[in-house]
Amino acid sequence: MNSAAIPALVEDCYGDDRWMCMHKRFLIEAKEREPEVVLIGDFTVAMLSHTEVWEKYFVSMHCLNFGISEDKTQNVLWRIENGEVEFMNPKVIILSVGANNYENTAKEVVEGIHACLTAIRSYHPKAQIVVLKLFPCGQHLNPVREKINQINNLLEAQVKSLSNIQVVNLDPGFVQTDGTINHHDLYDYQHLTRTAYMQAFRPLSDLIQQLIREITLAVVETPTLPDE
Amino acid sequence: MNSAVIPTLVEDYYGDDKWMCMHKRFLMEAEEREPEVVLIGDFTIAMLAHTEVWEKYFVSMHCLNFGISEDKTQNVLWRIENGEIETMNPKIIVLSVGANNYENTAQEVVEGVRACVTAIRSYHNSAEIVVLKLFPCGQYPNPVREKINQINSLLEAELKASPNIQVVNLDPGFVQTDGTINHHDLYDYKHLTRRAYMQAFSPLSDLIQQLIRELTLPQAETPTLPDE
Numbered sequence: 001m002n003s004a005a006i007p008a009l010v011e012d013c014y015g016d017d018r019w020m021c022m023h024k025r026f027l028i029e030a031k032e033r034e035p036e037v038v039l040i041g042d043f044t045v046a047m048l049s050h051t052e053v054w055e056k057y058f059v060s061m062h063c064l065n066f067g068i069s070e071d072k073t074q075n076v077l078w079r080i081e082n083g084e085v086e087f088m089n090p091k092v093i094i095l096s097v098g099a100n101n102y103e104n105t106a107k108e109v110v111e112g113i114h115a116c117l118t119a120i121r122s123y124h125p126k127a128q129i130v131v132l133k134l135f136p137c138g139q140h141l142n143p144v145r146e147k148i149n150q151i152n153n154l155l156e157a158q159v160k161s162l163s164n165i166q167v168v169n170l171d172p173g174f175v176q177t178d179g180t181i182n183h184h185d186l187y188d189y190q191h192l193t194r195t196a197y198m199q200a201f202r203p204l205s206d207l208i209q210q211l212i213r214e215i216t217l218a219v220v221e222t223p224t225l226p227d228e
Numbered sequence: 229m230n231s232a233v234i235p236t237l238v239e240d241y242y243g244d245d246k247w248m249c250m251h252k253r254f255l256m257e258a259e260e261r262e263p264e265v266v267l268i269g270d271f272t273i274a275m276l277a278h279t280e281v282w283e284k285y286f287v288s289m290h291c292l293n294f295g296i297s298e299d300k301t302q303n304v305l306w307r308i309e310n311g312e313i314e315t316m317n318p319k320i321i322v323l324s325v326g327a328n329n330y331e332n333t334a335q336e337v338v339e340g341v342r343a344c345v346t347a348i349r350s351y352h353n354s355a356e357i358v359v360l361k362l363f364p365c366g367q368y369p370n371p372v373r374e375k376i377n378q379i380n381s382l383l384e385a386e387l388k389a390s391p392n393i394q395v396v397n398l399d400p401g402f403v404q405t406d407g408t409i410n411h412h413d414l415y416d417y418k419h420l421t422r423r424a425y426m427q428a429f430s431p432l433s434d435l436i437q438q439l440i441r442e443l444t445l446p447q448a449e450t451p452t453l454p455d456e
């Protein structure tokens with residue numbers, strides 16, 4: 001039994017009901033707004049909305065941010081299957097999840113991500129889905145970082161060939177030549193600083209704009225260029 | 229046995245050694261730099277370093293930030309007792325911790341905060357210590373928020389009378405009249421947005437500057453104005 005691929009809500013261990021309140025807020029935003037782009041996932045997505053790169057490049061693209069920092073694949077899967085992306089018609093969906101699945105093997109994590117993709121695809125057969133590779137972690141070389149590399153390789157091998165799905169590596173090279181990660185990039189050796197976000201996510205905003213252009217063009221051009 | 233007052237390092241559960249690497253970096257910063265102000269604690273301190281209010285008002289005051297997001301009182305206590313503030317001579321030490329001690333009672337948390345204060349005091353006899361009250365949490369009224377209120381009342385009652393210690397409430401009123409907290413202030417109903425940081429922590433920078441002025445003035449003036 002792979003826990004990473006079984007949809008699971010986050011229990012309200014402490015009594016502040018934060019997780020469910022966030023989920024309900026996302027449901028409202030999903031219904032009220034008409035996003036072209038939805039980002040869903042864990043801290044990588046959640047913290048992005050508190051950065052300059054978000055304000056400067058993502059907000060104007062009608063992006064919704066459905067990130068919850070501590071979520072694992074099974075939690076994002078639960079949110080996907082419980083309405084967060086159902087009542088909208090986005091052109092592009094960005095998924096970044098798996099970094100919190102410490103208890104799962106690399107293969108299990110990738111199955112969890114795969115389950116998220118399948119769920120997204122069931123609601124949006126034609127949307128472009130962009131899966132982000134996980135960022136490295138730890139100041140020095142360590143087993144978690146190695147597992148992340150395995151996860152990224154498996155994503156590349158298993159997910160990339162699916163239609164309308166891209167696997168994207170946004171890491172500009174946070175691991176330095178001596179194998180260390182600088183806290184100016186990942187301040188606690190896991191989470192990106194705002195400058196690191198600008199460096200890593202600027203290319204994603206370019207990719208999204210390109211995808212939106214291509215999707216829009218395809219719609220316009222198909223009737224006039226049926227042979228292509 | 230109150231776990232909140234027993235100095236405890238954070239075990240490296242996952243193998244990425246993040247916590248110990250951060251602690252060692254803080255030790256180096258403590259020895260290399262000569263801070264006037266040190267802030268130590270949990271996410272409230274850690275996330276402050278990634279905000280405009282930090283860049284605008286705190287950096288220029290020679291502040292060091294020793295925040296680790298997930299730390300409980302017992303972890304900050306361990307860091308204090310293991311060299312993070314020992315090798316320096318700061319004028320002001322700001323402490324914000326306790327919000328992650330979910331498993332402890334309000335009384336236990338306050339004992340944990342007090343243990344941190346006592347440990348700080350053992351190294352720095354005459355430094356001014358500023359203890360921050362905890363911020364509210366949860367979208368709606370909830371048991372955790374009530375415990376936070378109890379902790380804050382106890383901090384006020386038990387610490388405020390101590391010499392050279394201030395207990396400060398930086399909450400500008402994040403709980404609205406209907407009892408809810410807006411995600412534009414606390415984005416996940418626990419962590420402050422950058423805008424909320426500006427609102428809440430500008431007054432702290434004013435207080436710190438005032439304290440530094442007061443600590444500097446008596447030395448200069450005592451010889452010329454002995455009667456005052």
Ligand SMILES: [Ca+2]
Nearest residue numbers: 069070297298
């Ligand atoms: Ca966290």
